Amino acid sequence: MxxxxxxxxxxxxxxxxxxLSLDKVGDEAQPPALTVSEGQKYPIEERLDIVTKNSVYPVIIGQDVLSRIGMYMVDLLHYEPSRHNVLILTDEKVAPYYVSPVEESLQKAGFRFLTVVRPAGEQEKRLAAVEEIISHMIRYGLDRSGVLLALGGGVIGDLGGFIAATYMRGIDFIQIPTTVLAHDSSVGGKVAVNHPLGKNMIGAFYPPRAVFYDMLTFRTLPSREICAGYAELIKHALISGERFYTELIRSREVLLRLCDQRVEEADWPILTHLLSRGIAVKKAVVERDERETSGEREALNxxxxxxxxxxxxxxxxxxxxxxxxxxxxxxxxxxxxxxxxxxxxxxxxxxxxxxxxxxxxxxxxxxxxxxxxxxxxxxxxxxxxxxxxxxxxxxxxxxxxxxxxxxxxxxxxx
Ligand SMILES: NC(=O)c1ccc[n+]([C@@H]2O[C@H](COP(=O)([O-])OP(=O)(O)OC[C@H]3O[C@@H](n4cnc5c(N)ncnc54)[C@H](O)[C@@H]3O)[C@@H](O)[C@H]2O)c1
Ligand SMILES: [Zn+2]
Missing domain, CATH: 1.20.1090.10 (Dehydroquinate synthase-like - alpha domain)
Incomplete structure (x- = not known):
């Protein structure tokens, strides 16, 4: 050498x-628990609102969120079930566990929907998949008032978001993340597919209408996927500063318990807190520089x-x-x-x-x-x-x- x-x-x-001076991000009190219909509250939920020049959307974090998606769509996002058809996009590993609760909640709220199940994995983030999924959407008759629900990890979120951004020049989409890693990918509005010559080369900035994050989906996530998801949480802690980073590393036992799939021993309040804090860091960065124009968003890289x-x-x-x-x-x-x-x-x-x-x-x-x-x-x-x-x-x-x-x-x- x-x-x-x-x-x-x-x-x-x-x-x-x-x-970026993000050391205190995530410390501030959360907005109050959601009040949906009169007098009805969901006390276990944490909520953050992402507010940028181009968009405002809620991130709801909690347990059993999936079974309330239909209700949230009506009460929180004001969709009318008779006017908005829904496409549920998911993958073959997520579908057996989580399609039913989502479908049931949509049914209960009165929505018409089509579910499209794709192969799992990063290889699915490609243009050929976009075209195939869009064929289903056209045949189903999904029009511009349609809503795409991306139910899965970052792959389904990125792919579904890209389709929503381009189908009929843009339809609404909702992120329903089911992996630890997707606390990152579901927030911030970057959507993309890969090209054989470069990762995420074909994409857009296209924020979702909402992010509904159900922690209980981690119960079925393989160990390797859970640990991999922690890498993005560590990234958020490192960007934030010493306090969050130290707190995260001190919580190692809690994090490893989930990796070991000792689900009955999972410390959900701490996990929820750490992930909310990670999302709060992403929120702070995205709110300053949503489209990577000032350069601050590059800290996330x-x-x-x-x-x-x-x-x-x-x-x-x-x-x-x-x-x-x-x-x-x-x-x-x-x-x-x-x-x-x-x-x-x-x-x-x-x-x-x-x-x-x-x-x-x-x-x-x-x-x-x-x-x-x-x-x-x-x-x-x-x-x-x-x-x-x-x-x-x-x-x-x-x-x-x-x-x-x-x-x-x-x-x-x-
Ligand atoms: N848009 C962004 O800002 C952003 C940020 C970070 C990462 N990403 C992208 O996210 C992708 C990675 O996301 P990922 O790690 O979530 O991968 P993934 O979507 O491939 O999910 C990981 C695996 O776990 C399975 N799975 C998902 N949820 C499950 C559950 N609850 N139970 C059982 N199995 C489940 C999936 O089928 C898959 O096999 C990459 O493509 C990356 O580029 C995007
Ligand atoms: Zn990443």
């Missing part, structure tokens, strides 16, 4: 701090330049998205360390914490540096032939950094 000149590299790099490159290099679905993010967080912090932007003790702590939550931290041995760099060059964040990263200096301190591809190669090989 040839020696490299760090000062020259630094002179070439474009650097901008993203000091920590770990993701490397994560997306890994997913592309290994083939979509080989690593779970959250696993790729965990590796990305470590590799990108190594880059920050080599650039003199982060310190070794933070990197070591991060690796220990991710490992303790059973997340991978090393690039698989069959992935070469060259392959990673080539894949990074396809990233959407890049400008003017440099590769862009949101790098962590420490919890709460994110830097946007643009590096020449040769410098990235050199740093990765170091």
């Amino acid at each position: 040839a020696p490299y000149d760090l000062d020259q590299m630094k002179a070439r790099m474009v650097l901008r701090p993203l000091d 920590i770990g993701h330049t490397v994560a997306h490159a890994l997913e592309l290099t290994l083939g979509y679905g080989t690593l779970l998205h959250g696993e790729a993010v965990a590796i990305g967080l470590v590799v990108e912090t190594e880059l920050a360390l080599r650039l003199g932007l982060a310190d070794a003790s933070f990197l070591a702590q991060l690796e220990t914490d991710l490992t303790s939550l059973r997340l991978p931290t090393k690039v698989p041995p069959d992935v070469t540096t060259e392959a990673l760099v080539q894949a990074m060059l396809a990233d959407k964040k890049n400008r003017h032939a440099s590769i862009h990263f949101a790098l962590l200096r420490a919890p709460g301190r994110v830097l946007r950094v643009g590096l020449a591809p040769d410098d990235v190669r050199t740093l990765l090989e170091k």
Whole structure:
């Protein structure tokens, strides 16, 4: 490995701090419990409202939310069952558990609906699937007043949202996340499908009308998926700052209990609190920079330049998205360390914490540096032939950094 000149590299790099000061986000009192019809309350629900220039939508977090979807659609979102047909989009692993309660609640509220069940997995996030699903929608006669319910993880959410954004130039959609990871993907309005040459390359900013998050769906989520979902929660904590990060890592036992599928011992209040706090961080960032125009939203991309490159290099679905993010967080912090932007003790702590939550931290041995760099060059964040990263200096301190591809190669090989 040839020696490299760090000062020259630094002179070439474009650097901008993203000091978002989110340390206290999620501390403030939640809005009061929902009052739907007269005098009726749902005390177990937590609610956050996402308010941006282009949209306002509620995120309802609780237990047994699925069986109230129809009622929420009428009482909270003011849909008229006789005027709005519904398409439930879900996948083959989610359907056996959760389609029935959603269908029953729609039936009870008087909605007409069609359920479309797709294969599970990242490979489904592609244009061919969009066309097939739209064929069902046209045959069913879903018109512009139709509402798409995306019932599943981030794949169904991203795919369903993309379809809603484009079908007849846009119909309403509602996110009904069923994975830990989807606390992230269901909020913020980014929807997309992949292209063989790049992850999320075909997409839109298209906010949902609401997010209905039922924690009880985690009871059937495989261990590996639960741990992978924690990677995005760790990301939110790291963006927020030391307090949330420390709180999250201290709750490790609670998090691992869910991973071990010891459902009867699950601490739902703590899990709900941590996920709400993660969503509150996403809300704060999205409300400042919904369409990634000021650059603040790029803070949400920590770990993701490397994560997306890994997913592309290994083939979509080989690593779970959250696993790729965990590796990305470590590799990108190594880059920050080599650039003199982060310190070794933070990197070591991060690796220990991710490992303790059973997340991978090393690039698989069959992935070469060259392959990673080539894949990074396809990233959407890049400008003017440099590769862009949101790098962590420490919890709460994110830097946007643009590096020449040769410098990235050199740093990765170091
Ligand atoms: N739009 C955004 O802002 C954003 C943010 C983060 C991630 N993402 C995207 O999200 C996707 C990953 O989402 P994911 O991790 O939720 O993956 P996923 O949707 O593939 O779900 C994971 C797996 O678990 C199964 N599953 C889902 N819920 C279940 C349940 N309750 N019980 C049993 N099985 C269940 C699914 O069928 C799938 O096999 C990636 O495509 C990523 O790019 C998008
Ligand atoms: Zn992600």
